Amino acid sequence: MTEMAAYSPEKKSGCGLLGGFFRSRSLWPRRTTSDNSLPSITMDDSLKVTSTTNSKRRRGGSDETVFIDPSNLAAEKPIIKPLNHFKIPPPNYQNQGRKSSDATTISSITKVAPTQGRMVPKEAIGISGELDGMISDHQRAKGSGNLVRASSSNVMLFGHLGNLRQPGTGNSNSNSNSNNLTNSTTNVLNYLPKTARETGFGNVNVNSNGVMGNIVRKANEESHYVKEQPGSLCRALSTRMDPEVLKAMGNEDYKEGRFAEALALYDRAISVDPNKASYRSNKSAALTGLGRLLEAVFECREAINIEPSYHRAHLRLATLYLRLGEAEKALYHYKHSGPEAESSNIAQAQALQARLIKCTEARKLRDWNTLLKETGCAISSGADSAPQIFALQAEALLKLHRHQEADATLGKGPSFDVDSCTKFFGPVGNANLLLVRAQIDMAAGRFEDAVVAARRAALLDSSNKEVSAVVRRTRAVASARSSGNELFKESRFPEACFAYGEGLEHDPFNSVLLCNRAACRSKLGQFEKAIEDCTTALNVRPSYIKARLRRADCNAKLERWDASIQDYEMLIREMPGDEEVGRALFEAQVHLKKQRGEDVKEMKFGANVIVVSSNERFRQLVTSPGMSVVLFCKKPSDKQVLQFMEQLCKRYSSVNFLKVDVEDHPYIAKSESVSSVPAFKIYKNGSRVKEIPGNDHEYLESSVKFYST
Numbered sequence: 001m002t003e004m005a006a007y008s009p010e011k012k013s014g015c016g017l018l019g020g021f022f023r024s025r026s027l028w029p030r031r032t033t034s035d036n037s038l039p040s041i042t043m044d045d046s047l048k049v050t051s052t053t054n055s056k057r058r059r060g061g062s063d064e065t066v067f068i069d070p071s072n073l074a075a076e077k078p079i080i081k082p083l084n085h086f087k088i089p090p091p092n093y094q095n096q097g098r099k100s101s102d103a104t105t106i107s108s109i110t111k112v113a114p115t116q117g118r119m120v121p122k123e124a125i126g127i128s129g130e131l132d133g134m135i136s137d138h139q140r141a142k143g144s145g146n147l148v149r150a151s152s153s154n155v156m157l158f159g160h161l162g163n164l165r166q167p168g169t170g171n172s173n174s175n176s177n178s179n180n181l182t183n184s185t186t187n188v189l190n191y192l193p194k195t196a197r198e199t200g201f202g203n204v205n206v207n208s209n210g211v212m213g214n215i216v217r218k219a220n221e222e223s224h225y226v227k228e229q230p231g232s233l234c235r236a237l238s239t240r241m242d243p244e245v246l247k248a249m250g251n252e253d254y255k256e257g258r259f260a261e262a263l264a265l266y267d268r269a270i271s272v273d274p275n276k277a278s279y280r281s282n283k284s285a286a287l288t289g290l291g292r293l294l295e296a297v298f299e300c301r302e303a304i305n306i307e308p309s310y311h312r313a314h315l316r317l318a319t320l321y322l323r324l325g326e327a328e329k330a331l332y333h334y335k336h337s338g339p340e341a342e343s344s345n346i347a348q349a350q351a352l353q354a355r356l357i358k359c360t361e362a363r364k365l366r367d368w369n370t371l372l373k374e375t376g377c378a379i380s381s382g383a384d385s386a387p388q389i390f391a392l393q394a395e396a397l398l399k400l401h402r403h404q405e406a407d408a409t410l411g412k413g414p415s416f417d418v419d420s421c422t423k424f425f426g427p428v429g430n431a432n433l434l435l436v437r438a439q440i441d442m443a444a445g446r447f448e449d450a451v452v453a454a455r456r457a458a459l460l461d462s463s464n465k466e467v468s469a470v471v472r473r474t475r476a477v478a479s480a481r482s483s484g485n486e487l488f489k490e491s492r493f494p495e496a497c498f499a500y501g502e503g504l505e506h507d508p509f510n511s512v513l514l515c516n517r518a519a520c521r522s523k524l525g526q527f528e529k530a531i532e533d534c535t536t537a538l539n540v541r542p543s544y545i546k547a548r549l550r551r552a553d554c555n556a557k558l559e560r561w562d563a564s565i566q567d568y569e570m571l572i573r574e575m576p577g578d579e580e581v582g583r584a585l586f587e588a589q590v591h592l593k594k595q596r597g598e599d600v601k602e603m604k605f606g607a608n609v610i611v612v613s614s615n616e617r618f619r620q621l622v623t624s625p626g627m628s629v630v631l632f633c634k635k636p637s638d639k640q641v642l643q644f645m646e647q648l649c650k651r652y653s654s655v656n657f658l659k660v661d662v663e664d665h666p667y668i669a670k671s672e673s674v675s676s677v678p679a680f681k682i683y684k685n686g687s688r689v690k691e692i693p694g695n696d697h698e699y700l701e702s703s704v705k706f707y708s709t
Contacts, residue, residue: 243269247279250286259289277307284316293385294420296320311338318345324424325378325386327353352381359392372396385414387421388429391436398436401509403443403540410440422460431461438470443540445512447478476506477513484516493520511537515547518554527554545574552584561592569708572651582650598624609645609657618668621656623686627708628656632669633678633694635661641678641694648704655708682707 250265266283273279280303287296300317303310318333318341331349334341355378362371375393383389390413397406421430434457441450454471461467480503487496497520503513518533534551537544552567568585575581609631612618622628631645642659649657662669662677672681678694684707692700 243272243276243279246272247282250282254282254286254289257289259286262286263290275306277303277310277313280306281310281313281316284313284320288316288320291414293320293324293414294416294424297324297424311336311340314338315340315345318349322349322352322382323385325352325356325383325389327356327383348382352378352383355381356389359389363392363395366399368396368399372400387413387416387433388425390414391433394440395436398439398443401540403440403509403511404542404544406440407444410437418456427460428464431457431464431467434460435467435470438474442474442477442507443510445510447474447481450474451478473506477503477510479503480506481513481516484513484520488516488520493523496520497524509536509540511541511544511547515544515550518547518550522550522554527558530554531558543574545571549581552588556584556588556591559591559595561588561595564588565592569652573705596625609642609649609659612658612660612665612668615665615668618658618660618665621658622683622688624656625685626656627685627704628658628683629700629704630658630660630672630681630683631678631694632660632662632672632674632681634663641697644697644700648701652704652708655704 246265246269250262250269253259253262253265263283263286266279266286269276269279270283280299284296284299284303287293287299297317297320300313300320303313304317307313314333315337318330318337321327321330321333327349331346331353334345334349337345355374358374359371359378362368362374372393375389375396378389379386379393390410394406394410394413397403397409416424418430418434421433425433434453438450438453438457441447441453451474454467454474457464457467458471480499484496484499484503487493487499497517500513500517500520504510504517507513514533514537518530518537521527521530521533531551531554534547534554537547538551541547548567548571552564552571555561555564555567565585565588568581568588571581572578572585610621612621612630618630622630629645629648631641633641645657645659649655660668662674672688674681676693680690680692680694680700681688682690682692682703689707690703692703
């Protein structure tokens with residue numbers, strides 16, 4: 001079965017998010033054999049006039065038409081027939097004493113047929129119906145009832161479609177009735193949007209008897225007009241009805257990176273003409289720009305369904321499949337892309353296919369290191385948005401007890417909607433993705449999320465034994481954590497310790513349960529066991545702050561000052577402004593110096609840089625165990641350098657920061673080979689390891705961080 005056959009199910013089910021909207025019918029009137037003209041109408045022709053008796057009936061059914069015989073016009077009795085709830089504004093007569101029979105000639109000319117009950121789509125109402133709606137909206141907004149609808153039939157009979165707002169226009173032989181009619185109708189049309197001629201849009205040619213002739217519109221003029229008046233009625237009507245103009249506007253937005261705007265325009269073009277493959281393909285490109293790759297795939301499939309030999313759509317779909325890790329499908333569509341595809345594209349798809357085969361073999365053999373390597377190569381080969389490959393890589397890290405990296409890896413992958421994933425990968429494929437997600441959420445301590453993901457996986461693939469096992473594990477671990485927390489709050493530490501242990505039987509390397517059990521053991525005075533739990537938790541999650549704090553505290557209680565200081569120093573880098581951590585570090589340093597028999601009189605919490613008072617004091621500080629940073633400077637200058645050094649002193653409290661004034665101690669400067677000031681020199685365990693210029697602050701901090709770890 002070919003890939004083309006695979007598209008038929010989507011087509012039958014109405015594939016596409018806006019499938020129902022794509023089928024709306026076009027509203028353009030049928031044209032004559034000339035593409036740029038409407039049939040010319042004169043007084044001798046029989047005219048079809050659209051009924052305007054009732055705007056509500058227009059929404060409920062189609063309007064019937066009647067034929068007007070000009071020979072019967074004189075016999076008709078003039079009758080004014082306004083549109084239902086609209087009132088006719090008073091005519092602008094120069095002589096108020098004249099009768100209004102002239103102004104009522106329009107209604108005597110037109111006969112209105114009753115509206116039938118046949119339902120039509122809202123879009124089929126046409127421009128005339130939209131004008132009705134605009135007039136009604138304007139009346140409600142202004143609180144005015146003096147609007148009347150000007151029928152297109154009335155306008156065309158008198159030949160003033162382009163110039164009704166210009167009193168006195170028309171045929172020079174027109175009688176006074178038509179002039180007065182024009183004056184009275186002008187009041188009505190002032191409420192309506194301006195015509196194309198009045199706005200300068202297009203070329204409108206009016207013949208000698210005032211009847212509108214051909215309308216010629218150039219594409220570049222239309223585009224220019226739309227840009228200048230984006231909110232006008234002409235833009236709303238013309239661009240909506242011309243899908244090619246919409247496509248061109250969408251292309252401009254796409255080139256400028258405005259993918260959301262381009263998507264809206266392509267959607268509108270599709271609603272007018274749903275069977276144009278290029279609109280679907282362009283919509284796919286806009287969706288890709290927005291990161292909605294799965295939806296982009298569905299649109300490309302629709303484009304190929306419409307036009308199976310559309311090379312550009314094949315190329316676009318192949319690229320999407322490559323990014324989503326579907327190497328075989330990508331290879332198929334690259335081969336059907338014709339001249340659009342290059343040989344390098346096919347080679348890239350083949351390379352990805354080979355990597356995926358190795359990934360499958362490594363997972364079967366449970367060779368997690370190989371799987372980790374091959375998934376990384378697959379992602380770098382082009383599958384940068386493949387959730388299944390990211391899930392395999394995260395699973396490998398999880399099995400290698402590198403939980404923190406597994407969580408970060410899954411976070412780097414794409415985040416697609418669950419329903420879209422099910423539609424694209426199938427229920428079983430998406431169940432596997434959710435299965436990995438549940439295990440990583442559980443390892444990271446997001447127990448509620450883990451339970452939800454596992455349940456969703458079970459709904460998609462209920463017969464999978466592995467899925468059922470993960471569901472049971474997530475429930476057991478979440479329940480154990482909840483029970484242990486309640487017991488800990490009640491200070492029932494032995495029972496809480498036992499509850500956490502029950503959860504660890506289902507997930508032995510769960511860092512949250514290990515850290516919580518360490519807290520219970522610390523309260524019970526079991527510091528060695530608490531340190532073991534914290535160390536296991538930190539092995540799988542090195543940046544787990546609670547576990548590191550707990551281990552530092554337990555080491556301090558066991559007077560293991562070196563180990564305690566090491567943890568506190570790492571914490572102070574993560575939380576440089578935390579006073580509690582800084583004070584704990586300072587106290588550990590004081591105890592360590594006391595343990596070594598060193599002088600601690602000058603040590604004060606939050607102290608600034610130590611000013612060297614003598615050569616002996618300098619030698620004592622730089623030769624002692626640990627690390628020292630010495631600033632060589634002069635008194636009057638180098639204030640900024642000294643301020644930066646004081647900031648480092650607060651961030652790295654385990655390091656000795658010294659200041660030597662070269663004018664007061666020239667012997668020290670000479671013995672340390674100081675050639676220029678300001679300058680920094682780093683000492684570790686009595687040896688000079690680094691020299692840094694005084695103005696390179698960034699390099700200084702990175703060096704301090706490196707040598708202090």
